[in-house]
Amino acid sequence: MSNLKHAFNLTLFLFAVWLLLSGHYTPLMLVLGAASTLLVVFLAIRVAIIDREIQPVLLKPSVLFYWFWLAWEIIKSNLDVTRRILSPGLPISPKIFTVRAGQKTELGRVTYANSITLVPGTVTMDIDEDIFTVHALTQAAAADLERGEMNRRVCSVENVF
Amino acid sequence: MGAAVHILSWICLLGGACFLLVGAIGVLRLPDFYTRLHAVSVSDTMGAGLVLAGLMLQGGLSMVTVKLVLIFYFMIFTGPTATHALAEAALQAKLKPVVDDREP
Amino acid sequence: MYIVVSIVILIAIAAGLLRAFLGPTLYDRVLAVNMVGTLTVLIVAVLGFMTERPEFLDIALVYVLISFVSTIAVLRVYAHRNTEAAGGTTGPGDK
Numbered sequence: 001m002s003n004l005k006h007a008f009n010l011t012l013f014l015f016a017v018w019l020l021l022s023g024h025y026t027p028l029m030l031v032l033g034a035a036s037t038l039l040v041v042f043l044a045i046r047v048a049i050i051d052r053e054i055q056p057v058l059l060k061p062s063v064l065f066y067w068f069w070l071a072w073e074i075i076k077s078n079l080d081v082t083r084r085i086l087s088p089g090l091p092i093s094p095k096i097f098t099v100r101a102g103q104k105t106e107l108g109r110v111t112y113a114n115s116i117t118l119v120p121g122t123v124t125m126d127i128d129e130d131i132f133t134v135h136a137l138t139q140a141a142a143a144d145l146e147r148g149e150m151n152r153r154v155c156s157v158e159n160v161f
Numbered sequence: 162m163g164a165a166v167h168i169l170s171w172i173c174l175l176g177g178a179c180f181l182l183v184g185a186i187g188v189l190r191l192p193d194f195y196t197r198l199h200a201v202s203v204s205d206t207m208g209a210g211l212v213l214a215g216l217m218l219q220g221g222l223s224m225v226t227v228k229l230v231l232i233f234y235f236m237i238f239t240g241p242t243a244t245h246a247l248a249e250a251a252l253q254a255k256l257k258p259v260v261d262d263r264e265p
Numbered sequence: 266m267y268i269v270v271s272i273v274i275l276i277a278i279a280a281g282l283l284r285a286f287l288g289p290t291l292y293d294r295v296l297a298v299n300m301v302g303t304l305t306v307l308i309v310a311v312l313g314f315m316t317e318r319p320e321f322l323d324i325a326l327v328y329v330l331i332s333f334v335s336t337i338a339v340l341r342v343y344a345h346r347n348t349e350a351a352g353g354t355t356g357p358g359d360k
Contacts, residue, residue: 020227021323078207081199082180085187094196094259117241120202123195125248135248135258137199171266178273181304185280188300194292197284201300204277212270212307216314228322232306232329239333243299250340251292 011041066157073150074119081120081137094135095142101130102151108158115150170218177211184208194251195258198244205240209233267315274308295339302332 018033019025084091099116103109113124113132121141126133136142184204191197213233220226278301285297306325313321 021231021326023224074206078180078203081187081203082183082207085183085190085200085203090190090192092191092196094193096258113245114238114241117202117244118206118237120199120206123198123202123248124245125195125252133252135195135198137196174266174270178270181277181307182273184300185277188284188297189280194290194296197293197296201296204300205303209303209307212311216310219314225319225322228319228326229310232310232322232326235326235329235333236303236306239329240303243333243336246337246340247292247296247299250344251290253344254292256290256292 007041007045010044011037014040063157066153069153070115070118077119077121077141080141084138092137093139094137095139096125096133096135097142097146099132099134099145099148099151101132102155103130103158105158108154111158112151112154115154116145166218170215173211173215173218175215177208177213177215180204180208180211193259194256195248198248202240202244205236205244209236267311270311271308271315274304274311278304278308291343295336298339299332299336302328302335306332 014037015034018037022029022033101109101112103112109127109130113127116122116124116132116134121137122145123135124132125135134142134145136145181204184200184202187200187203188197191200210233213229217226217229220229281297281301281304285294285301288294306328309321309325309328313319313325
């Protein structure tokens with residue numbers, strides 16, 4: 001029953017995106033757009049990916065605040081990695097280590113793993129339940145992640161998902 | 162469009178181009194596959210982000226900007242997934258990373 | 266001025282292609298191709314502004330998604346071939 005609601009929301013959302021990007025509003029085009037929307041929703045139901053994770057949660061205030069914090073982290077580590085790449089001595093010290101993710105839900109873990117990867121200097125290599133194997137370009141970047149601030153912040157936005 | 166917006170947009174575009182160049186240098190210069198991932202990360206986040214931001218400022222409030230935002234959105238979401246898939250595949254294939262074991 | 270940005274992107278694409286040729290592993294090549302994909306999206310967008318044809322952005326939009334799918338596809342094909350060679354699974358091509 002709730003899946004039907006999610007499928008309905010997805011249909012509305014996809015058709016809105018279609019209307020936004022199309023720019024042609026003749027009857028034939030509208031029918032074709034509706035048909036393609038329904039085809040996509042049908043395929044999504046076939047591969048069973050309709051669940052609560054397709055809800056648009058990106059614009060709730062606390063999540064938005066997290067995005068801004070993440071953007072600032074990305075800018076800082078970008079400047080650091082840039083400085084290291086351009087230094088003649090190439091001062092890098094690659095390291096592989098594991099961190100424990102404190103998130104309860106799968107979506108929370110995905111957000112954490114993707115945030116780690118998005119910040120230059122650290123890449124999530126492997127995920128085993130709540131243990132992430134991470135490759136860091138420098139010891140400093142590794143120490144930064146091990147302090148666990150990003151983990152805490154993802155945990156605190158997780159419950160709005 | 163004000164001159165200030167125009168100048169800001171060019172600062173963004175040229176800054177983004179610089180970061181793209183840094184990513185390119187990193188891809189050629191860094192010693193192994195895993196470290197090169199970080200160089201690509203620089204050009205994918207900062208380089209692409211600044212170039213698209215510069216173009217958005219040129220586009221103003223229009224359909225063009227909406228499309229640029231969508232391009233940025235897709236890049237931000239598909240980029241880490243592709244990077245992670247690559248890193249995991251390389252790890253599974255037992256590709257040896259260069260690791261620095263000295264204590265900091 | 267757009268021409269400066271396009272030239273820088275072209276230089277970066279050349280660097281990416283050089284890495285794709287040098288390798289040394291398959292993963293380096295896929296990584297380089299992935300980067301060239303991102304740069305192609307950017308150059309298509311910048312050229313769209315340069316020639317004042319906003320339709321170019323639609324192409325860029327589609328190219329982002331194609332470049333992502335192609336990266337995943339290459340990795341899947343290669344992983345599948347590896348498990349086949351090791352005798353792990355039998356693919357649909359086997360007798």
